[in-house]
Amino acid sequence: MSTRSRHPRTSGAPTRMTRRGFLSSVAAGAAAVGGGALGAVAWLAHTPARPARGAGGLRSVVAGVDTDPLTLDTRLTTATQAYAIVQHICEPLTFRRTNGVVIPYLAESWAREGPLVLRLNLRKGVKFHNGEPFDAESVKYTLDCVVTPDLFPKTIGQKRTWLKMIDRVEILDASTVRIHTKYPSRTVLSYLSVFGMLPPQAARAAGERFGLHPIGTGPYRFVEYVPGNHLVMEPNAAWWGGRPKNGGLTMRFLPETATRVAALEAGEVSWINNLAPDQVPRIKGNSRLRVNETMSTRMIYLGMVMDRPPFNKPEARQAVNLAIDKQAIVSRLMGGHGAVASSVYSPAILYYKAQPPYTFDKTRAQRLLAQAGIDRGTPVKYTYPTGRYLNDKQVGEAIGDMLTEAGLTLRAESPEWGVLFDDMSKAYAELFIIGYGALTLDPDWALNWLFTSETSWMHFKNSRVDELVRRGDTTTDPAQVRTTYEEAQQTIWRDAPVGFLYLQPEIHGTSADFVGDQPRPDEYWLFWNTSVG
Amino acid sequence: MRTGAGARAAVPDGSYVVAATRGRRALRRIARQPGALASAAFLALVAVCAIGAPWIAPYDAVRSRLMDRLQPPSVAARHWLGTDQLGRDVFSRVVVGARVSLTIGAVAVCGAGALGTALGLLSGYARGIADGVIMRIADVQLAFPFVLLALAIVAALGPGLGNLIIVFVVTGWVVFARVVRAQVLQVREREFVEASRSLGASPRRILLRHILPNLTGSLIVVASFELAKIIVWEASLSFLGLGVPPRTVSWGAMLSDGRQYIDTAWWVAMFPGLTLVAVVLAINTIGDEVRDALDPRLERLKLTLHPNRTR
């Protein structure tokens, strides 16, 4: 091509390319500066507060938590962990030991004045963080918010159910209240343990915004809450329970397991919850870290819908319990943490009684399933969650395989939680995995939802069990209560509306210099007696 | 003036000839590049694995064996790439996973490509209202965050392989449509198209014989990039919990499930991850080479830059 020789480009001079490159890079640089300016503006516009450093020479505890409490208003909390978190700021009238026994807290003592009347003597000299005195007025206000529908309409309906036994609250004097119940209730004191007391003046003034800046009587004052990021609290030197042993508490929300563990390993947090069993050997092997654990009350069940085939036949339900090698799940998938279910609920819950185990027996399971005459052609729908419980996806798959080997044809699905929840509440799948525990460590909580006719997702309708659960709540004689719940457990265990699988472990990872971590079966974490370094 | 077949002969029909020669030249060029060659060979290998998975995989890729959980790679124990968190052989799962990952990618790309091309052709050639409507829909589509759209589709239709493909088709057609439309707008102004139209050739003929052949190159390039993107995004959707249904083996799901074992049982995530990266790399390399090979302007540039090279 004759034009070739005339074009400067064809001589292959590289310098022109460089100059072109230079100019374009200038352009790029300008764009970058623009972008950087944007970023700087965005950054300056909102600089989040640094977590508060220790007061009084004590170091602050920084904890990595997997769930966000969403709100800090005791009337509005829904997430399980929220109760533990709120307890640091707003305290309940009663609390409980790890064996479920109710102990005094803001209520110093109590006495029954009749089958329907309970008198509470309140702790004297306690003040809210804003100076308001804690007295009968605050108790009445808080409980009225839950019990009376109109005082604070946004109260979660479920909480009203927990206090359904309360008729009214009567003030006797500044430090005494009388609670009148609609029927003799054994559990009123244990249900009171999940409601933090609120200061009436401040709560009324803040209205629905109270949860954004809560005020209570607790060992910590609220400092800052950025949803999805962190929660900061500082110690309350005037706490009735003494002085918190650390200089403050910061919770960072780290939902992704790998990130949470990395934060612990990098020393950015001194405590994390929900350590996966597979991570435990590694953390234990690290001399700078420790592992603490206990058994949670959360039991993982395999729900079976009972009002249609195949699980309307008791043999099929028995077969399911025999077909699953629960020991293998606990020892292999959970690394030996947790425990095989030995009754309808956890040993940590009151009035527990061990039941004759459903030992893994594949042959017998196969025989029972054949006996039940299940149509192998129609697959049984089976749903389980992913990312909700420890190793839930693996457990779900393993169980699916075990059931298939026993002779069931399954169609497995693991949709996201919203859909899954919807499915379960509508009994879409005949088989589903659900985990349930008791926050109050009381069998009334453990049995009421899954195993009573009105609310059972398995459509378990056993009038005897309904009556037993009702009786368990209304009897106060301990011996009678024990026999009631033991019979309830036995009946449910035999009828097997669910596969009784295993108890989840509650595992914490901490730094080696972290003192005072005590995992609890109700999955509460309490930090005022902990310290770092 | 002649019509029909005669008209075809009368107009110097550049498009066919150019496209054909370009295609041949492109293949020759690609065959000479070592990178492209290696990529093609690798992809062929993966395809063979995908097709022959049931025969190649030594173990059952789906059934759990809790006894063998998280075994490290070992030739002696017959698990060359180790076992995963449910005791399943990683090598078998990688091989079987090829099927799913490649199928999702291929079907989704074909679907998105077909849909996008059709809409792009319509939009670019017809212009007017059709163009406006289609482009507005495309805008709404693009403005919609991908993850939320995926979430909505999976939630509405249920988890399933087909529905996952639908997610990618619904979100992927826009690129194709836009590229095709841009090309159509360019080409329709060219002389031979004008001439053809003035001779009375129907729009369909013009589309098929003049415009489409010129699109092939761009389509292949876009398709290759989209294929790569889909295979990678399948993994990201698994991470969010929206991926393939249980008991379906895919590299993305393996990568996502294995992420909590990266520092303890690294083989669970590493091998599917490496395979995924390698496959995507290969696809991108070939796409690059095809693109370079088919662009006529680059042809000219190459000639001017390398005066010693002859045709």
Added chain:
Amino acid sequence: MGGVIARRLLHGVVVLWGVSLVVFLVLRVVPGDPVLIMYPEGLSPAQLRKAHAALGLDRPLIVQYGAFLSRALHGDLGESFRYQQPAVSLVMQRLPATAQLAAVAMAITVVAGVPLGFIAAARRGGWLDRAVMLIASFGQSLPTFWLGIMLIIVFAVALRWLPTSGRGSMAQLVLPAVTLAGYSTALTARLTRAGMLEVFAEHYVRTARAKGLREFTVLVRHVLRNALIPVVTLLGLQVGALLGGAVITEAVFAWPGIGLLAVNAVFTRDYNVVQAVVLLSTFVFILVNLCVDLCYVALDPRIRLG
């Protein structure tokens, strides 16, 4: 010019409305009851009904949409079921985090991607070209979450050079921004290279040279401007990609932005928050594309936006 802008804005409004309608319908059609999800420990049917009524979820869809529209036009997008806060303020609270992340990621994309692409184009066919293209391909083939987790393990845990997660200091910005920028940097490099190569071969460049114009004039007035067009287009599209990739990055690094907020909101069927996030990101997207279109006009007077 003003007419074009007006028309674009009108289009934008239409798109915004369309998106809000789609989100509204999809959320209510998809299975999953926000009330039930909030109170997993069981509600009696009566309580459920009351809760639905309180949130206005029992009225016909048209009525609900009408109520939503009338509120939305006043800037009120309702309250978050989950957080018990107004959806708009929740989104505004988390928006700076995502904006910061996206801005820095965009800056990295431009600073790293454009020059890389340029070098590759300049040394076309050479080893540098191949090396850059290999790195770019690699960057495009890594799933974002994997890249993020690997970076955390290497730089935060093993080397301890950087923090693992969260937001607060500038150091905490580095890893998430790099993770987010990975894919788009690679893409930018490749497309910049392609764009540069096209420009080199254009007729008008040769014509300008043939006319004997000074090299500098040629470069600035012809090459530069036209080369920037594809780059600018790309950047406009990247905004959408960044917002999408931000979700994953935010999940891995516990970065409190709107991406994570949106995903959690969809999982818990927090309708109002989802609506707020989608509308906001659509708005940003439209705005950015409008700017892109305006840049076109500035860069090349031949382009008519009609």
